[in-house]
Amino acid sequence: MMSRSALLGLAAALLASGPALAHHSFAMFDRQKEITLTGTVKEFQWTNPHSFIEIEVADPQGAVTPYSVEMNSPNNLTRQGWKSNALKPGDKVTVVMNPLRDGSRGGLFVSVMLPDGKVLGDPTRLPGAPTSPQARPG
Amino acid sequence: MASIRLRITAGAAATLALATGAAAAEEVHPAAQPKGHYATLDALPDWGGAWVLEAQRGVAPNPAPEPKGAYKQRYLALKAQADANHGEFPRVGSSYCAPPGIPYQAGLAQYPNEYLFTPGRVTVLMEAWTQVRRIFTDGRKHPGDLEASFYGHSIGHWEGQTLVVDTVGLKPGSLIAAGMGHSDKERIAERIHLSPTDPDQLVDEITVTDPEALERPWSAVYRYRRHREWELLEFACAENDRNPVGASGVGGFKEEGAQR
Numbered sequence: 001m002m003s004r005s006a007l008l009g010l011a012a013a014l015l016a017s018g019p020a021l022a023h024h025s026f027a028m029f030d031r032q033k034e035i036t037l038t039g040t041v042k043e044f045q046w047t048n049p050h051s052f053i054e055i056e057v058a059d060p061q062g063a064v065t066p067y068s069v070e071m072n073s074p075n076n077l078t079r080q081g082w083k084s085n086a087l088k089p090g091d092k093v094t095v096v097m098n099p100l101r102d103g104s105r106g107g108l109f110v111s112v113m114l115p116d117g118k119v120l121g122d123p124t125r126l127p128g129a130p131t132s133p134q135a136r137p138g
Numbered sequence: 139m140a141s142i143r144l145r146i147t148a149g150a151a152a153t154l155a156l157a158t159g160a161a162a163a164e165e166v167h168p169a170a171q172p173k174g175h176y177a178t179l180d181a182l183p184d185w186g187g188a189w190v191l192e193a194q195r196g197v198a199p200n201p202a203p204e205p206k207g208a209y210k211q212r213y214l215a216l217k218a219q220a221d222a223n224h225g226e227f228p229r230v231g232s233s234y235c236a237p238p239g240i241p242y243q244a245g246l247a248q249y250p251n252e253y254l255f256t257p258g259r260v261t262v263l264m265e266a267w268t269q270v271r272r273i274f275t276d277g278r279k280h281p282g283d284l285e286a287s288f289y290g291h292s293i294g295h296w297e298g299q300t301l302v303v304d305t306v307g308l309k310p311g312s313l314i315a316a317g318m319g320h321s322d323k324e325r326i327a328e329r330i331h332l333s334p335t336d337p338d339q340l341v342d343e344i345t346v347t348d349p350e351a352l353e354r355p356w357s358a359v360y361r362y363r364r365h366r367e368w369e370l371l372e373f374a375c376a377e378n379d380r381n382p383v384g385a386s387g388v389g390g391f392k393e394e395g396a397q398r
Binding site: 066 | 235394
């Protein structure tokens with residue numbers, strides 16, 4: 001397991017590396033908008049080319065709406081400290097995403113707060129989340 | 139390295155020709171018979187570990203390639219579409235699981251590469267899209283009847299501690315830059331070496347010449363950081379590709395993905 005300082009160094013390197021040539025363009029997501037979803041993990045797809053969080057969100061009347069939250073590849077997530085079991089079906093989580101421009105039920109992952117309060121992703125972008133660097137996965 | 143040329147016997151060649159339909163005797167190059175030459179590898183530089191692109195700090199940014207003629211018109215048309223769609227260059231008739239080829243992939247962030255030395259050959263393992271590039275250093279020439287491919291045909295030699303590589307035979311899908319194609323005259327020259335001031339930085343000096351598609355040769359320098367502790371990971375792109383490219387060349391988003 002990577003030490004916390006090494007992980008922070010890696011995060012800094014990734015931030016500094018500028019626009020990355022990705023598997024595909026992220027033009028389909030509106031990076032200027034953020035939507036917060038609170039719901040239940042249906043599935044964590046730890047897959048290439050990209051990982052996905054499948055989450056179900058219930059409204060006050062109990063109607064359930066599924067969302068797909070696209071993430072980086074398992075390769076890059078691994079080097080950021082993620083594991084394939086970071087999210088499990090049934091976990092109650094809060095996810096922040098940049099929504100799809102076309103209004104479909106999905107978006108680009110920004111951050112997630114796990115049932116135990118731990119935050120993965122960008123810790124400064126989750127409402128109510130601790131913003132100290134120690135909240136990063138490690 | 140000793141230049142060893144072996145030709146299979148005429149009888150064997152005839153059998154091979156019958157079996158494969160090959161018209162001529164095929165040459166067996168030294169890299170295909172490496173035994174007895176491994177000791178020579180100790181003279182090569184230490185490129186162990188995984189190498190990942192690092193930010194260009196304190197150095198001039200790479201210039202943009204300058205397309206010309208019909209290639210420029212094609213690029214400008216694609217660029218206009220990209221500008222109208224939040225920067226996404228269309229990919230008509232392709233998939234995001236198709237690799238970008240070289241030299242474009244040399245600028246790929248996040249995904250590391252690994253260099254393996256065996257007698258007569260340097261093999262580049264690229265984590266992104268799980269790809270392999272072979273650079274032959276056994277003295278062979280480019281084949282005369284080369285079929286184009288994403289990585290083309292690479293031959294190289296060592297000048298001291300620098301690997302000098304010449305690549306031809308790149309297929310149209312192998313890009314110079316986003317939206318920027320090339321002709322069949324494209325040639326890629328590389329000088330790959332450790333930084334003289336930083337032994338954990340690998341430098342790839344690339345010059346692309348294409349008299350039909352570029353106004354002038356384009357040169358870029360990419361620098362990679364060594365991570366000895368990293369292992370390359372699997373990247374099987376077909377596993378769960380939920381971003382299919384539509385008829386317009388723009389990526390989509392499948393709401394249903396792999397269920398397992």
